[in-house]
Amino acid sequence: MRFFFLISAFLIAMASGQSQNVKILEEFTNLPIAGAAIYNASKSRSTTSDIDGVANLSRFLADELIFIEHLLYKSGSYITSDISNRTIYLKPKIEGLDEIVVSASKFQQSKRDIPQKIININAKAIGFSNPQTSADLLENSGNVFVQKSQMGGGSPMIRGLSANRLLMTVDGVRMNNAIFRGGNLQNVISIDPFTIQNTEVTLGAGSVVYGSDAIGGVMSFYTKTPQLSYSDSLYFKGSVVGRYATANKEKTGHIDLNFGLKKWAFFTSVSYTDFDDLRMGNHGPIDYIRSEYVQTSEGVDRIVANDDPLIQIPTGYDQINLLQKIRYEPKQDWSFDLGLYYTTTSEYSRYDRLLRYKNGTLRSAEWNYGPQRWFMGNLQVTKLSSNSNLYDKIQSTVAYQNFQESRMDRDFGKTERHIKEEAVDALSFNLDLEKQFGKRTEFFYGLEYIYNQVISGGMQENIQTGTSVPTVSRYPNGSDWQSMAAYTSLKFKPNQKFVFQTGIRYNHVIVHADFTENNAYLKLPYTATRINTGAFTGTAGVNWNPNQTLGIRLNTSSAFRAPNIDDLGKVFDSEPGAVVVPNDNLKPEYAYGLELGVKLNFENVFILDMATYYTHLDNTLVRRDFTLNGASEIMYDGELSTVQAIQNAAESRIYGVEVGMHVNFTKALKLKSYYNIIGGEEEGNNGEKKPLRHAAPQFGATHLIWQNEKFQVDGFVRYNAALSYNQLAPSEQSKDYIYALDASGNPYAPSWYTVNLRTQYEFSDAISLTASLENITDQRYKPYSSGIAAPGRNFIVALKYTL
Incomplete structure (x- = not known):
């Protein structure tokens, strides 16, 4: 384990400094927008937002007119001095942010690039459906069946498989453990739906990225x-x-x-x-x-x-x-x-x-x-x-x-x-x-x-x-x-x-x-x-x-x-x-x-x-x-x-x-x-x-x-x-x-x-x-x-x- 902690310490030691940034978020959900293109009128200067929706504006002039554009959002124009070190919000088009997924590779990708079916539930949808537990949240997706042996429970079923043949992750960390059973499981209720920003349900196997247990699907919170x-x-x-x-x-x-x-x-x-x-x-x-x-x-x-x-x-x-x-x-x-x-x-x-x-x-x-x-x-x-x-x-x-x-x-x-x-x-x-x-x-x-x-x-x-x-x-x-x-x-x-x-x-x-x-x-x-x-x-x-x-x-x-x-x-x-x-x-x-x-x-x-x-x-x-x-x-x-x-x-x-x-x-x-x-x-x-x-x-x-x-x-x-x-x-x-x-x-x-x-x-x-x-x-x-x-x-x- 010492080797793993040394790697993390090495990564921490490499960080320093801060630049002039803009934060780009989705309106209503406050989700970060990655891959937003930012450019000036002549397109001689440009950049893109990262996984956290942050883009560096130092390459642009102080009062330059710039444009922010993304395939899934309505475009807008801004003056750099007005948005430097601030947060701006983009309105989604009809299909919304469910076109961006993380669970397929641990890094953000366009949903259109993924050959598997992935269901995405964002914070706005969760707030509207108002689930009592995260088991109810999954049930509201339309593709997950939930079994309950008692009120304090909820065992998801995906494509004919359940329990330890499905994988759950929280912020990228595997939740399945050595005593997850083949019967019905209640562990999903430990995840507070009020804290969830986004849930991605991968329908079908996910063993290449997630290993054992990801046979029927992956539920990523x-x-x-x-x-x-x-x-x-x-x-x-x-x-x-x-x-x-x-x-x-x-x-x-x-x-x-x-x-x-x-x-x-x-x-x-x-x-x-x-x-x-x-x-x-x-x-x-x-x-x-x-x-x-x-x-x-x-x-x-x-x-x-x-x-x-x-x-x-x-x-x-x-x-x-x-x-x-x-x-x-x-x-x-x-x-x-x-x-x-x-x-x-x-x-x-x-x-x-x-x-x-x-x-x-x-x-x-x-x-x-x-x-x-x-x-x-x-x-x-x-x-x-x-x-x-x-x-x-x-x-x-x-x-x-x-x-x-x-x-x-x-x-x-x-x-x-x-x-x-x-x-x-x-x-x-x-x-x-x-x-x-x-x-x-x-x-x-x-x-x-x-x-x-x-x-x-x-x-x-x-x-x-x-x-x-x-x-x-x-x-x-x-x-x-x-x-x-x-x-x-x-x-x-x-x-x-x-x-x-x-x-x-x-x-x-x-x-x-x-x-x-x-x-x-x-x-x-x-x-x-x-x-x-x-x-x-x-x-x-x-x-x-x-x-x-x-x-x-x-x-x-x-x-x-x-x-x-x-x-x-x-x-x-x-x-x-x-x-x-x-x-x-x-x-x-x-x-x-x-x-x-x-x-x-x-x-x-x-x-x-x-x-x-x-x-x-x-x-x-x-x-x-x-x-x-x-x-x-x-x-x-x-x-x-x-x-x-x-x-x-x-x-x-x-x-x-x-x-x-x-x-x-x-x-x-x-x-x-x-x-x-x-x-x-x-x-x-x-x-x-x-x-x-x-x-x-x-x-x-x-x-x-x-x-x-x-x-x-x-x-x-x-x-x-x-x-x-x-x-x-x-x-x-x-x-x-x-x-x-x-x-x-x-x-x-x-x-x-x-x-x-x-x-x-x-x-x-x-x-x-x-x-x-x-x-x-x-x-x-x-x-x-x-x-x-x-x-x-x-x-x-x-x-x-x-x-």
């Missing part, structure tokens, strides 16, 4: 950047938001402050949210009704009738998010960014587990997640221009993360509470570089190192005596996971109509797990295991825009996911009567994908964006029946349970179609519509074919939007097709407690729709009001595989005051 003053006067900006929602009686408060000096800037954000129990809709399957629940008083469990069966008890929780960022720009081309992130939830219930019955009685008296905590500190050093033969742009990132989570469950009428506690310490280093060869070729390359250590413990507590004894932990305590990688990527653009991109990455993963502590309970035939494996992945794609109307993109890729500690060494009850045990015979799973996209743009009035894709997943890691010391059943938590383990026991085929339509009837009135069709199957080593667990039903949304300078209205419908019993994966067929029942008494996922209205009014530059009425017809529904019913009719109001 970029938090707000502290804004400098670029003058001798202080630049100050702040905002305060208050929000209330009726379906779960949400009470949210948020404040952020920005202090900008000439070279230093500070951004502070605090958010607090309190959710009560969630109310479901009034019209829908009766199977979702919460008619009774367990109440414990003085150590005695009893089942009580729910006074309001539409209220899902218990589902409430609260959460706090803190962010502190510091930015230092010693000169135009250098920036140093320090970010400190902390979030924690209260204890909250795993609601779907509280719906299970055993012998006609609710099985669990309690099943809770402990506080989900996440801390990250990262330092990023960026230099955006250089005369080096090795690079034009360079970015170095060092990060430390700490994840904490726990689980507590107790059967009805039992005094023993089972507790599992986990923590992960994660260190990472990234070095990313870009070099341009002439006007046609750009070369990206980089290095990455990641180290994760897992701390895990288990205990059994008697709720009457308060005594506890150690028991088997969820993961092997002290295990570690390491990844080392190098990648290269090439972009060749012979003209404005054609772009070819290709890349390759080598990743080496080392996993070590010591089962000495757990062998006191499990009696494994080994005390330690080690995985030492490497993988090559590659991608190649073209983006061809022969004219302003037609755009075609074609992309092929390979991706992989190396086994992690969750795959290798987990011990947990996967379902009633089953227990998952460690398996030391695992290999990486590989994905091979093909994507074809077509975009038709008729004079920016009618835009149709279509894509079809196919993914073949080989050596798929799946949960299957297993034996432990020759036994197919063992006693676990006092119950005889079938032994299962994660195994390379299948291959999967996934295919689908995505269609997006955008119609600009007038400058003020627009129609947007999205639809997703996903299919596929999983074939076991025995040749048996089964439906995919994370292949969501067909889903989509249609929005009719009207907007003027101060008022915006969005009336929209969200809809979801049904999945019959035979279309459910076997693991879902066994969860009759979360699904509706068909005429034969079998579980299935019914179709559903919601009608919604969202509005925003800006009283002034300082005050805005956002109000939504969601699920107007009060439908009772559950998104596919969700254990909790979605909100019923829900009125949400948020007031924002900007200083």
Whole structure:
């Protein structure tokens, strides 16, 4: 690690000085505009803005007329003396800033150059959609399906893949860790939507740039950047938001402050949210009704009738998010960014587990997640221009993360509470570089190192005596996971109509797990295991825009996911009567994908964006029946349970179609519509074919939007097709407690729709009001595989005051 810190120190030591600058931002969102051309009337002098929207004006005369122009923004003319050391704002054209992306190479590129489909959600869109969590933010994109096992959650599904087959990054730092599981994940709720400046969702593999886990897609969250003053006067900006929602009686408060000096800037954000129990809709399957629940008083469990069966008890929780960022720009081309992130939830219930019955009685008296905590500190050093033969742009990132989570469950009428506690310490280093060869070729390359250590413990507590004894932990305590990688990527653009991109990455993963502590309970035939494996992945794609109307993109890729500690060494009850045990015979799973996209743009009035894709997943890691010391059943938590383990026991085929339509009837009135069709199957080593667990039903949304300078209205419908019993994966067929029942008494996922209205009014530059009425017809529904019913009719109001 010393080598990586020396590199960062070397980059810091090279910085000095400051020049006469202008800062160019997008109006409304304050996003920096990179690549804006600045020139005088004769075009004898010119420059361009960098990744942070900053351009040096020293080459121009003091009172010279200059022009600022960008493909995506309305042009303007200025006098240099009027804008020196100031910030100017450009108005976007119709398609806006979603044409600029960062996630494809770690440096800004035009979206038109990328052969993959990338969804971009900026701060203005986030503010209007007003999501309660970042899971809801992703769901609003139109191409991400979100499953929820409880209100304190949200597990994204992209193109038939989910959980640890999708990668999440925050400000370029990988959030996936060694215990990200193959089931549903809740970590995305740790990201505060109030702090997000921009979110990019890459649909499809991203392993060349991001390594293991980026099989189905990459969700890249970029938090707000502290804004400098670029003058001798202080630049100050702040905002305060208050929000209330009726379906779960949400009470949210948020404040952020920005202090900008000439070279230093500070951004502070605090958010607090309190959710009560969630109310479901009034019209829908009766199977979702919460008619009774367990109440414990003085150590005695009893089942009580729910006074309001539409209220899902218990589902409430609260959460706090803190962010502190510091930015230092010693000169135009250098920036140093320090970010400190902390979030924690209260204890909250795993609601779907509280719906299970055993012998006609609710099985669990309690099943809770402990506080989900996440801390990250990262330092990023960026230099955006250089005369080096090795690079034009360079970015170095060092990060430390700490994840904490726990689980507590107790059967009805039992005094023993089972507790599992986990923590992960994660260190990472990234070095990313870009070099341009002439006007046609750009070369990206980089290095990455990641180290994760897992701390895990288990205990059994008697709720009457308060005594506890150690028991088997969820993961092997002290295990570690390491990844080392190098990648290269090439972009060749012979003209404005054609772009070819290709890349390759080598990743080496080392996993070590010591089962000495757990062998006191499990009696494994080994005390330690080690995985030492490497993988090559590659991608190649073209983006061809022969004219302003037609755009075609074609992309092929390979991706992989190396086994992690969750795959290798987990011990947990996967379902009633089953227990998952460690398996030391695992290999990486590989994905091979093909994507074809077509975009038709008729004079920016009618835009149709279509894509079809196919993914073949080989050596798929799946949960299957297993034996432990020759036994197919063992006693676990006092119950005889079938032994299962994660195994390379299948291959999967996934295919689908995505269609997006955008119609600009007038400058003020627009129609947007999205639809997703996903299919596929999983074939076991025995040749048996089964439906995919994370292949969501067909889903989509249609929005009719009207907007003027101060008022915006969005009336929209969200809809979801049904999945019959035979279309459910076997693991879902066994969860009759979360699904509706068909005429034969079998579980299935019914179709559903919601009608919604969202509005925003800006009283002034300082005050805005956002109000939504969601699920107007009060439908009772559950998104596919969700254990909790979605909100019923829900009125949400948020007031924002900007200083």
